[in-house]
Amino acid sequence: MLTIIKHRKLWATCMLGLFLALSVMLPLVSTMALAEEAQPQAAAAAAVEKGKDVYYKTEGPVSGAGWTEMNENSYPSYSLPYPLSENRVIIWVLAQQHLYFGSFVLAVPIFCMVIELVGLLTRDKVMAKKYDHLAYSFVKISLTAYSVTAILGGLLLFSFITFYPAFFSYIAGLFRPVMHIYALLFLAESGTLYIYYYGWDKMNHGLLKWVHATMGVLLNVFGSVLMMLANSWAAFMMSPAGVDEKGRFLGNMWHLLHTALWNPINVHRIIGNMVFGGGVVGAYAAYKFLSAKTDEDRAYYDWMGYISMFLAVGSLIPLPFAGYWLMREVYGYRQQMGITLMGGLLAWLFIIQAVLIGALFFATDYYLFAGMDRMKGAERYAKSIKYVLFLTAAAFLVWLTPHTLIITPQELKAMGGQQHPVVGNFGVMSAKNGAVNTMLMTTIIAFIIYQRANKQITVKWATWGNAAIVAMFTVALVNNWWVAIYGYYIPANVRVGLSVPQVMGTLTCLFVGTGINIAMMRGAKDMGPVLWGKISVRSQYALFVLGVSFTWLMGLMGYIRSSVRLFWHVMEIGRDNSPWAFTHTIGFAANVMTFNVVLFWTLTLFVFWLGEIGTKVAKAAHAPAHQPAIAGGSK
Amino acid sequence: MATFWRPGMMPIQLLLTIGVTFLIFVIGHTFIKKTFGRGLPMLAQGALTWLAAFTIFKFVISPPIPSSLLYIYMGLITLVIGLFISANEVSWTESKKPIVDTLIGATPLHRGVRAVAFIALPLGFGWGTYTSIAPPKNFPEPPELRTVHPAPPQAIKVQDKQFTLQTSKNPFRVDVKGEYLDVGKEKEFFASNPFDPNAEGYVKYVKEGGEVFFRNCHFCHGDNLDGRGMFAFAFRPIPANLADPGTIAQLQETFVFWRISKGGMNAPREINPWDSAMPPWEEHLKIDDIWKVALFEYWHTEFFPRTWD
Known part of the structure; x- marks a missing residue:
């Protein structure tokens, strides 16, 4: 042990080398496994039956058993009262909880990595220490959640094996090597995480700190690949590839993984996880703020809440575009699935989604406005709140108008038809694109106002800078609205293409607008420091709203993505012949989602509490000795 | 109202109507502040905004929108007004003051209002409950969630x-x-x-x-x-x-x-x-x-x- 401590740099470098080697070896192992499978196939090529890939339309040797038609006896269940008599409800709850915790433990290391790197690159030693401590706080929260994720994963696996033996046998037969790689990656991730956490203090200086930060990067690589492999199973069920029409594997593992929806789901989930992770940590900070006994603690957790909110909302901005891409690919794969999702059976769940997304934007704006209360000079911008809220509300009004209306026969008669001539036009994609981009831009405006709330801008070109920002937002908004209107008069594929300039306008406002704003604040006169901890209690509930809305959204969209298969286990290959092969009512689905949200937050509170046991908070370290300035924000 | 709406322009007309109403509010309120030295109380601003929105959604839009949509829109407006009046400490303190004064009975007038409110509120909720569950006279058909575009088969x-x-x-x-x-x-x-x-x-x-x-x-x-x-x-x-x-x-x-x-x-x-x-x-x-x-x-x-x- 003494030798290890003495030569810790050497040991750390060796460990890093070991993990790097492992990360390089994994693809090799997988390639070898696939090659082993391919050899006997190649040898017997002449005798092997050929099949045609349902998606890639390529021919390949039939290399496995196909889908076996199931009957109601294929789904052994317990004699439990409804709804637990349905195996799928138990799987639903377990899978959702596993996904919640999995997302959390995948997202938090991303934040840790970023914050640790920010700390490393910060010249101000006090601030560097603060960032480092914050990153450590984040990983501490996720550590217990990691164990819970593993336990829930085990429960989910056993439930699949016992409740859906035939189905699981089929999927495991197809993805056998992938599942082994998954298990190896899990080991690698666990090892990295524990060294990352427990080595934090030991590896806190010089080269070792960089080694530690590199391990943070490795941790994220392992976690992301792990998630992508798990995604491939879900994507295969929705849009199978690599098999023939009887579900028989055709020898090409890449086709099996790289289905039509795999990459859109990967991108959407990585970004979604980050949003979710930020939301949960933000809620943790709000919980700690509300229960804090001292001003120092309140200041620290106020700052932590702000950074979490910033990370969550920063990740939220590209999420609609990733979602748009996913839905485009879903429609492209099967219009039947696209219409079921957005125009048919599940369309009203998308309205609930719209409401929750609106809640996110409003909560963010509200938090920023409330946060301005702790800055001297912010009262200059108080009158702008109503304009931001008005624009957000008008856009939200368009955003949540449903295409399919709930309507009484009398109202239908008064309207004269199913489509309302005034608001019916808001129900389609062109209007929604315009609305969501408007809401994004108003949130960016709220952030710009927040950044300059306690600053007296002194640069000579302030007038030009302000004019540039105003002009940029005006042009972007007018362009966005014009494209939204023009979208009604052009073919759908052109309209989809035109969403690019809308997005570019929004992103330009985000990066160039905030960039100009940050540049304008160089040498700006402070009208007073940010009084961390002096934020209103109401603002902390906005952080709770963010966290809970993200949780609800994840449960909702996960259900929608899964249930769009309707009566298929594997789309158009393996039919669901269970006694409960029907789509639940919207009300029932909403109740289960809500149950999942409540269960997750109850478990999360338990995790937070566990994280507190035995931890003596070093209050001195928490004290905001120097006012933080994250993301170009106000000092 | 039906003559106001022009086919092909209706959604834009609605958004413009909402925008113009908002601007009239802002300009009008600025005028009041300049003329009388102080603006309307926050709660009054909120109430007026709510009424204006309700008027547009209920009476200006023609043909009328379904009640389900009206509830959604007014829920949104109520939320936004709530956010607006509580967004900073000054407006929040100002907005809640008359409510707190009424609850604690700060003056004889407040006590009177409180007495009326404490009688009227339960009665109002009771009436609302009764009207929502009592069988209506003409037994209208229930609302339907009819999917306009069903998913097609493969x-x-x-x-x-x-x-x-x-x-x-x-x-x-x-x-x-x-x-x-x-x-x-x-x-x-x-x-x-x-x-x-x-x-x-x-x-x-x-x-x-x-x-x-x-x-x-x-x-x-x-x-x-x-x-x-x-x-x-x-x-x-x-x-x-x-x-x-x-x-x-x-x-x-x-x-x-x-x-x-x-x-x-x-x-x-x-x-x-x-x-x-x-x-x-x-x-x-x-x-x-x-x-x-x-x-x-x-x-x-x-x-x-x-x-x-």
Whole structure:
């Protein structure tokens, strides 16, 4: 042990080398496994039956058993009262909880990595220490959640094996090597995480700190690949590839993984996880703020809440575009699935989604406005709140108008038809694109106002800078609205293409607008420091709203993505012949989602509490000795 | 109010109405502040905003919007007003003061208001509960969640011929040389005269589709394809408004082909097949005629079918 401590740099470098080697070896192992499978196939090529890939339309040797038609006896269940008599409800709850915790433990290391790197690159030693401590706080929260994720994963696996033996046998037969790689990656991730956490203090200086930060990067690589492999199973069920029409594997593992929806789901989930992770940590900070006994603690957790909110909302901005891409690919794969999702059976769940997304934007704006209360000079911008809220509300009004209306026969008669001539036009994609981009831009405006709330801008070109920002937002908004209107008069594929300039306008406002704003604040006169901890209690509930809305959204969209298969286990290959092969009512689905949200937050509170046991908070370290300035924000 | 709304401009008119009302509020309030030295109390501003929004959504929009949508809109407005008045400490303190004063009975006037409120509120809730659960006099039918666009099947069989809806193409969407006309390129023919005796390709088929339409479909779907044909109001709901950007413009051409072929009675349950009187036209028309009608509908409305490439 003494030798290890003495030569810790050497040991750390060796460990890093070991993990790097492992990360390089994994693809090799997988390639070898696939090659082993391919050899006997190649040898017997002449005798092997050929099949045609349902998606890639390529021919390949039939290399496995196909889908076996199931009957109601294929789904052994317990004699439990409804709804637990349905195996799928138990799987639903377990899978959702596993996904919640999995997302959390995948997202938090991303934040840790970023914050640790920010700390490393910060010249101000006090601030560097603060960032480092914050990153450590984040990983501490996720550590217990990691164990819970593993336990829930085990429960989910056993439930699949016992409740859906035939189905699981089929999927495991197809993805056998992938599942082994998954298990190896899990080991690698666990090892990295524990060294990352427990080595934090030991590896806190010089080269070792960089080694530690590199391990943070490795941790994220392992976690992301792990998630992508798990995604491939879900994507295969929705849009199978690599098999023939009887579900028989055709020898090409890449086709099996790289289905039509795999990459859109990967991108959407990585970004979604980050949003979710930020939301949960933000809620943790709000919980700690509300229960804090001292001003120092309140200041620290106020700052932590702000950074979490910033990370969550920063990740939220590209999420609609990733979602748009996913839905485009879903429609492209099967219009039947696209219409079921957005125009048919599940369309009203998308309205609930719209409401929750609106809640996110409003909560963010509200938090920023409330946060301005702790800055001297912010009262200059108080009158702008109503304009931001008005624009957000008008856009939200368009955003949540449903295409399919709930309507009484009398109202239908008064309207004269199913489509309302005034608001019916808001129900389609062109209007929604315009609305969501408007809401994004108003949130960016709220952030710009927040950044300059306690600053007296002194640069000579302030007038030009302000004019540039105003002009940029005006042009972007007018362009966005014009494209939204023009979208009604052009073919759908052109309209989809035109969403690019809308997005570019929004992103330009985000990066160039905030960039100009940050540049304008160089040498700006402070009208007073940010009084961390002096934020209103109401603002902390906005952080709770963010966290809970993200949780609800994840449960909702996960259900929608899964249930769009309707009566298929594997789309158009393996039919669901269970006694409960029907789509639940919207009300029932909403109740289960809500149950999942409540269960997750109850478990999360338990995790937070566990994280507190035995931890003596070093209050001195928490004290905001120097006012933080994250993301170009106000000092 | 109905005369205010211009077809084609209605959504913009609504948003402009909301925007102008907001600006009138802001300008009016600034004027009051300058004239009287102080603005309206925050709660009064909130109440006025709420009433203005309610007036627009309930009485200005014509035809009236369904009550479910009205609840959603007013819920949103209520939320936004709540956020506005509590966004900073000054307005929050000002807004809650009259409420807190009433609750603690700060003055005799507040005590009076509190007494009235404490009597009126339970009565109001009681009345609301009673009216929401009491059987109404005329027993109206309950609200319906009818899906306007049901999800189509992967493939259909029409007159013993199999069509995969994801990939099938309208065989009459062709130019004069008989080559397939990609969606969007037909725009150049929108102004063409289908009655030109020399018309070829796309325009010729549009004309033939129009003939089929006016022989069979226009009685219900109307001359302008707006779902207001001479028989339309014998049905409830009235036939689909094909000229609305929320219908055929959102769908693949094969979707339209499917719905025409199979009609209402063979539609999925989510569309409430019993709410549609459309016959399964595959029993009355040739496959070619159905494709031509689809072609005509897009030509007439100047919409483009949805594509994914």
